[in-house]
Amino acid sequence: xxxxxxxxxxxxxxxxxxxxxxxxxxxxxxxxxxxxxxxxxxxxxxxxxxxxxxxxxxxxxxxxxxxxxxxxxxxxxxxxxxxxxxxxxxxxxxxxxxxxxxxxxxxxxxxxxxxxxxxxxxxxxxxxxxxxxxxxxxxxxxxxxxxxxxxxxxxxxxxxxxxxxxxxxxxxxxxxxxxxxxxxxxxxxxxxxxxxxxxxxxxxxxxxxxxxxxxxxxxxxxxxxxxxxxxxxxxxxxxxxxxxxxxxxxxxxxxxxxxxxxxxxxxxxxxxxxxxxxxxxxxxxxxxxxxxxxxxxxxxxxxxxxxxxxxxxxxxxxxxxxxxxxxxxxxxxxxxxxxxxxxxxxxxxxxxxxxxxxxxxxxxxxxxxxxxxxxxxxxxxxxxxxxxxxxxx
Numbered sequence: 001x002x003x004x005x006x007x008x009x010x011x012x013x014x015x016x017x018x019x020x021x022x023x024x025x026x027x028x029x030x031x032x033x034x035x036x037x038x039x040x041x042x043x044x045x046x047x048x049x050x051x052x053x054x055x056x057x058x059x060x061x062x063x064x065x066x067x068x069x070x071x072x073x074x075x076x077x078x079x080x081x082x083x084x085x086x087x088x089x090x091x092x093x094x095x096x097x098x099x100x101x102x103x104x105x106x107x108x109x110x111x112x113x114x115x116x117x118x119x120x121x122x123x124x125x126x127x128x129x130x131x132x133x134x135x136x137x138x139x140x141x142x143x144x145x146x147x148x149x150x151x152x153x154x155x156x157x158x159x160x161x162x163x164x165x166x167x168x169x170x171x172x173x174x175x176x177x178x179x180x181x182x183x184x185x186x187x188x189x190x191x192x193x194x195x196x197x198x199x200x201x202x203x204x205x206x207x208x209x210x211x212x213x214x215x216x217x218x219x220x221x222x223x224x225x226x227x228x229x230x231x232x233x234x235x236x237x238x239x240x241x242x243x244x245x246x247x248x249x250x251x252x253x254x255x256x257x258x259x260x261x262x263x264x265x266x267x268x269x270x271x272x273x274x275x276x277x278x279x280x281x282x283x284x285x286x287x288x289x290x291x292x293x294x295x296x297x298x299x300x301x302x303x304x305x306x307x308x309x310x311x312x313x314x315x316x317x318x319x320x321x322x323x324x325x326x327x328x329x330x331x332x333x334x335x336x337x338x339x340x341x342x343x344x345x346x347x348x349x350x351x352x353x354x355x356x357x358x359x360x361x362x363x364x365x366x367x368x369x370x371x372x373x374x375x376x377x378x379x380x381x382x383x384x385x386x387x388x389x390x391x392x393x
Contacts, residue, residue, distance in 0.1 A: 027083060031057075072159050073384050075384060077135065114376075131159060145333040163311075179308070180305040184330060191255065195291065196213075220282075236260050298336065
């Protein structure tokens with residue numbers, strides 16, 4: 001039986017795990033019930049594990065039985081949900097109000113448990129180790145991957161290669177992207193406040209309006225984009241605008257919040273400097289003061305070119321729809337793994353041709369075609385086997 005055939009046979013099992021986790025989603029650093037499901041399954045498979053990693057994470061360790069080089073691969077799945085009210089009419093829809101697995105982390109968890117079962121049944125075929133990293137808090141402001149690295153998940157035994165994947169509803173099931181170099185953006189965030197002097201709307205000369213400077217700041221954001229290398233992708237977007245409480249009252253303060261998405265770290269720092277300079281210049285022109293805050297959550301995930309070629313070779317029969325180039329302006333804290341060890345982060349298609357699987361990530365009606373489960377589990381397991389059995393030279 002091939003790895004893909006075994007993954008197909010595990011399809012109902014993975015679907016059951018996915019539905020169990022989907023029905024009871026937990027936000028970052030709250031994934032106690034989810035971690036319990038994971039620990040139960042690893043114990044069933046005879047895989048040693050540690051709980052409480054980075055608060056609520058679980059790390060399993062499977063040792064190969066074949067004599068040979070002692071290398072270690074880390075396979076990662078994120079396990080947290082989002083603060084979204086689900087709008088799907090499903091028998092396993094979220095039972096936790098205001099929480100939903102709208103980004104597919106329940107699917108990732110199920111696929112990694114499927115891969116764990118495949119590899120546990122084939123441990124006589126490889127030497128070395130497989131670390132099954134069930135990471136909490138990927139969606140949280142302070143992501144769980146960074147804390148896992150700080151707590152030593154890449155050591156004891158030392159990790160030589162790391163893999164992660166993410167479902168993507170813009171790809172059909174059977175298609176995958178294994179792109180070299182940066183594949184996700186730096187997800188930066190900024191807050192801008194203009195502080196003026198409130199007053200009556202009929203007497204603007206006695207007030208200092210903070211709304212007009214924020215409006216000008218918004219209209220001049222395209223100028224900031226021109227300061228970034230034109231050959232580098234860049235998004236600068238204000239996403240919230242708050243000011244005032246009544247039609248005839250000039251407020252004291254007007255606040256905006258937005259995001260910057262770039263692939264190069266230097267572009268992130270330049271965008272911060274340009275935005276701050278713009279805010280201060282506008283504040284001075286309007287005679288108001290400003291407060292500017294810029295926050296970096298993580299940085300770009302970078303795929304190792306040599307391993308990208310090997311992963312494509314190992315998974316060519318699994319992804320019969322082929323490979324594509326893909327870079328995502330979203331972010332992922334898998335970057336804390338890829339920054340330390342050679343890594344591959346691969347989006348895989350979850351669209352099955354139906355309307356219900358076409359909704360984007362983070363949408364309250366997000367769903368997947370179940371065929372993606374076997375693809376993801378097979379890809380993770382096959383790459384681990386090939387890495388640890390010497391197929392990749």
